[in-house]
Amino acid sequence: MARHEFAILKQTPSWDDVFDTYEPEKYHSSAVDDVFIEPILVDLQEMDCYWHTLQQPGKGLAHSGITLIPPSSMEAFLRILTAQNKPEYSPPIQMAMEAKENGYYLIHFGI
Numbered sequence: 001m002a003r004h005e006f007a008i009l010k011q012t013p014s015w016d017d018v019f020d021t022y023e024p025e026k027y028h029s030s031a032v033d034d035v036f037i038e039p040i041l042v043d044l045q046e047m048d049c050y051w052h053t054l055q056q057p058g059k060g061l062a063h064s065g066i067t068l069i070p071p072s073s074m075e076a077f078l079r080i081l082t083a084q085n086k087p088e089y090s091p092p093i094q095m096a097m098e099a100k101e102n103g104y105y106l107i108h109f110g111i
Helices: 034-044 071-084 087-102
Strands: 003-009 030-033 048-051 057-059 066-069 105-109
Touching (some): 003 087, 030 087, 071 087, 071 105, 087 105
Antiparallel strands (some): 003 030, 048 066
């Protein structure tokens, strides 16, 4: 089954950083099956993000790429995931809460 991986970036990415290698294990990520992400992709499009680099702003998750979710989007991310009321969202919700509290980015590795 296709999975999305979420992890906390404890170091703020720099303007020149490029995240183009699929390496969720490097960041101690947690997986969510695509069957749970697919239905909320439209909702997530309200969220400002970056795709692969801070030089590429976007909206929502890069479904099959790498997304950087900035601290300023954590509230929207949390609102969307908690509204689903499903235990499958617990790991990314916990990560987003920690990221929000500490000003961290989340990184998302798409399918």
